[in-house]
Amino acid sequence: CTTSVHKIFGHDSLNYWVIKHYGNQYHIEKLDQNLNFVATEPLRMYEGLRTYEPEYFVHFHDELYVFMTRRGFSDITLYYQKIDKNTLMPSTGFIELTTIDFVRGNWADFHFSLSRNRNTLLVAARTKMNWSGVQFNEFYVFGPGLSLKWTTKDSYEFKGQGPRDNKYLVDDQGNVSILSLLKRESILSLFSDVRNLYTI
Numbered sequence: 001c002t003t004s005v006h007k008i009f010g011h012d013s014l015n016y017w018v019i020k021h022y023g024n025q026y027h028i029e030k031l032d033q034n035l036n037f038v039a040t041e042p043l044r045m046y047e048g049l050r051t052y053e054p055e056y057f058v059h060f061h062d063e064l065y066v067f068m069t070r071r072g073f074s075d076i077t078l079y080y081q082k083i084d085k086n087t088l089m090p091s092t093g094f095i096e097l098t099t100i101d102f103v104r105g106n107w108a109d110f111h112f113s114l115s116r117n118r119n120t121l122l123v124a125a126r127t128k129m130n131w132s133g134v135q136f137n138e139f140y141v142f143g144p145g146l147s148l149k150w151t152t153k154d155s156y157e158f159k160g161q162g163p164r165d166n167k168y169l170v171d172d173q174g175n176v177s178i179l180s181l182l183k184r185e186s187i188l189s190l191f192s193d194v195r196n197l198y199t200i
Contacts, residue, residue: 006018006019006020006021007019007057009057009058009059010057010058010059010060010064011059012059012062013033014032014033015030015031015032015033015038015085016030016031016032016033016035017029017030017031017057017059017064017085018030018031019043019054019057020040025042025043026042026043026045026054027040027041027042027043028040028041028043028057028064028083028088029088030085030088039088040088041087041088041089043066044090045068047093047094050070051070052068052069052070052079052094053068053069053070053071054066054067054068055067055068055069055078055110055112056110056112058112058114058121059118060114060118060121060142060146061118061119061143061144061145063082063085063145064082064083064084064085065080065081065082065083065146066080066081066083067079067080067097067110067112067123068080068081068094069110071107074101074102075099075100075101075102075107076099076100076102076107076108077096077098077099077100078096078097078098078099078100078110078123078125079094079095079096079097080094080095080097080146081093081094081095097123097140098125098138098140100125100127100138103127103129103136104129104132106127106128106129107127108125108126108127108136108138109125109126109127109128110123110124110125110126111123111124111125111126111166111168112124112168113168113169113170114170115170115171115172116171116172117172119143119172120141120142120143120149120170120171120172120173120174121141121142121143121146121170122139122140122141122142122168122169122170122176123139123140123141123142124137124138124139124140124168124176124178125137125138125139126166130161133157133158133159134155134156134157134158135155135156135157135158135163136153136154136155137153137154137155138151138152138153139151139152139153139176141170141174141176143174149174150174163178163180163181163182163199164180164181165180165181166178166179166180166181167179167180177200178200179199179200180199180200181197182197182199
């Protein structure tokens with residue numbers, strides 16, 4: 001899970017919202033502008049017999065969203081759910097964003113990024129197959145109300161470990177950049193002119 005526990009994930013002029021993990025359960029807390037406790041509610045990570053794993057929490061265009069995944073036998077699906085800012089209860093069901101098939105047993109990892117002014121949200125899915133040197137990517141860029149601005153898929157081949165420790169960025173116009181580590185300093189690199197190598 002990419003979630004950081006006990007983290008403020010959003011605020012407006014009146015309140016802050018915090019995600020906490022205790023008692024083997026995630027909770028959403030509401031604080032006032034002075035960080036005094038107002039309310040808390042456990043996060044619903046199930047629907048009938050279906051269970052979900054939290055991935056990302058965000059306050060985006062004055063709305064609270066929770067992104068969750070559910071892994072099947074041959075695919076992984078990313079959902080989002082809107083949370084009511086007053087009651088901290090879900091105001092929608094689990095809405096499917098995308099389903100990505102496993103590729104020879106490899107499943108997608110999801111990455112999220114907000115633009116500097118919090119106008120644009122990026123969701124990136126990456127399926128990396130180290131044994132064959134192929135990586136598959138999917139990108140989804142959203143505006144207000146989680147309206148889809150654009151989406152695309154691509155793939156490429158790599159040698160060695162390939163790109164890793166990726167940092168995904170999106171600007172307010174919806175342009176996406178990825179900073180990836182290609183080569184990390186090691187004992188062998190002490191005698192090399194290039195000790196760390198990144199690509200954008």
